[in-house]
Amino acid sequence: MMSHIHAFLGCRTPDAWVAAALADQETLLIDHKNCEFKAASTALSLIAKYHSHVDLISMMSRLAREELVHHEQVMRLMKRRKIELRQLSAGRYASGLRKAVRNHEPVKLVDTLVVGAFIEARSCERFEALVPHLDEELGKFYFGLLKSEARHYQGYLKLAYQYGEAKDVDQAVVRVREAERELIESPDIEFRFHSGVPAFS
Ligand SMILES: [Fe+2]
Numbered sequence: 001m002m003s004h005i006h007a008f009l010g011c012r013t014p015d016a017w018v019a020a021a022l023a024d025q026e027t028l029l030i031d032h033k034n035c036e037f038k039a040a041s042t043a044l045s046l047i048a049k050y051h052s053h054v055d056l057i058s059m060m061s062r063l064a065r066e067e068l069v070h071h072e073q074v075m076r077l078m079k080r081r082k083i084e085l086r087q088l089s090a091g092r093y094a095s096g097l098r099k100a101v102r103n104h105e106p107v108k109l110v111d112t113l114v115v116g117a118f119i120e121a122r123s124c125e126r127f128e129a130l131v132p133h134l135d136e137e138l139g140k141f142y143f144g145l146l147k148s149e150a151r152h153y154q155g156y157l158k159l160a161y162q163y164g165e166a167k168d169v170d171q172a173v174v175r176v177r178e179a180e181r182e183l184i185e186s187p188d189i190e191f192r193f194h195s196g197v198p199a200f201s
Pocket residue numbers: 036039066067070145148149
């Protein structure tokens with residue numbers, strides 16, 4: 001499964017990002033918690049928007065529940081570690097990827113699903129990059145999440161091919177892959193779960 005994800009993504013997480021994450025695990029966890037919430041909230045808004053797409057609704061309903069469980073798990077871990085919740089602005093990643101989404105249907109749905117597949121695949125790859133360096137508790141937790149994100153990646157991609165034309169989906173994958181790679185490999189002044197190469201001191 002990891003080899004599929006590595007082949008799907010346009011690049012690997014830079015070592016400098018892993019170093020920044022290990023150095024600021026508090027921000028990592030707070031932003032990770034926010035990402036889980038956003039994953040659930042995106043799934044719910046897709047249900048509201050595509051109210052006649054039965055398979056999409058079934059997957060998104062299950063996904064929203066699962067992401068909310070992850071959200072609660074991160075909250076519990078933060079509580080054990082006495083990490084206080086604080087307001088953290090969203091990084092540039094999701095809004096950057098949204099720019100690659102065409103704004104007319106039915107291709108808007110295709111692009112949205114492809115973007116979802118990339119976010120899940122990148123999350124999976126980042127958990128994998130972090131796991132060997134983490135303490136036992138966080139390492140075990142992230143190893144479990146890595147497997148869920150791999151499943152979510154597959155789910156999003158499958159729906160994209162179900163609701164789109166294969167050739168168009170292939171092209172959307174190429175386009176989003178390039179935009180995603182750029183966000184991961186270019187300098188980023190903020191550290192977040194999906195940030196680029198750390199450009200701060
Ligand atoms: Fe998740």
